Amino acid sequence: MAKGDVHxxxxxxxxxxxxxxxxxxxxxxxxxxxxxxxGREMAVKRDAEHLVHKKDGTIGERNTYPRSRDPRKSRG
Incomplete structure (x- = not known):
């Protein structure tokens, strides 16, 4: 993960x-x-990853902005 990603x-x-x-x-x-x-707005402005944690602290969702930086080739 790059420094500056938003959690x-x-x-x-x-x-x-x-x-x-x-x-x-x-x-x-x-x-x-x-x-x-x-958090999503912050990640978009930073061209960063947005990680959404669950109540227990584990990562439940991960989105990369801009999409061209996404290591996965599929949309999601």
Whole structure:
């Protein structure tokens, strides 16, 4: 993973986005959907990967922006 990838993670009672390599979260949200939306926007702006974690902390979803950087050849 490249430095600067965006992780949407459980944070306290809500969710947060954290950029890889940073010690603090970039933003927080009450719901996973809200955090996921802002995390995706951050990843698109950074041409980075967006990793969405499950409540237990494991990675549940992974999206690469721009798609041309995606190591997989299929859409997903």
């Amino acid at each position: 949407t993670v459980p944070h306290g009672e809500g969710w947060a986005n954290k950029v890889e390599g940073n010690k603090q979260v970039s933003n927080t949200a009450a719901t996973k959907a809200e955090a996921q939306k802002s």
